[in-house]
Amino acid sequence: MSNSKLYKGSLNTIILRLLSENSKMYGYEITQKVKELTKGALKITEGALYPALHKLEAEGLLDVEVQRVDNRLRKYYKLTEKGHRETVSKLNELERYIETMQALLNPKWAT
């Protein structure tokens, strides 16, 4: 994912956020989109992504639809109603995380 451990715990947020903008995406597309948006700074590995997608689906946050394109399988995922709500929640969490960490990074008491 990245050599930085800070990304641990961010994957679900990233997936949900991308799906909140793109309505439907398949796994490989997500890996490419993240690479593109972050200019290569972040690479989602398959070993992390696919289990995460399966879990989000099992939790009822994603619906899946299989398509065959150019004789190759694609599993398109999209947010459920519950998934939309969870996305809002996760994005709020991320914003609060950033605020909190910036408070530690740039505290008032810093020289």
Added chain:
Amino acid sequence: MSNSKLYKGSLNTIILRLLSENSKMYGYEITQKVKELTKGALKITEGALYPALHKLEAEGLLDVEVQRVDNRLRKYYKLTEKGHRETVSKLNELERYIETMQALLNPKWAT
């Protein structure tokens, strides 16, 4: 630590940052300082903190000095030279993480 999974992987960064400002701190003091600075948003648990301090010490990033205050033990930690360098590195990582996540949070292609 928090109900949010986003803090996973942030603990070492937090510890190093606090020690870069405070020159020496003991474990319990760190938990209280984090609680105070984040207005209760983040609580460092002992089960996470103490093993983390031990590991940072084992890696040569922290030095420890035991003191007895009011008949109670305190283990004061401070950054080594190597610890100072690692702190700079960790803070850069954090800033890059925030930039990257904000690029995903507020992408140009967002509606």
Added chain:
DNA sequence: AAATATACATAATTTACTTATGCATAATTT
């Protein structure tokens, strides 16, 4: 006297990830 705060510690478990491997087809390069 009892409860809370201060101060440390560790062991068992959970969880999210990495690393490695596997299968299959399409497109590109040598």
Added chain:
DNA sequence: AAATTATGCATAAGTAAATTATGTATATTT
């Protein structure tokens, strides 16, 4: 034409960082 890379999915074994649950001990507050 053959080999490599890209596309597209999947899972199993191992690792690392946390959570949860305990434990010990003294000081302070209710």
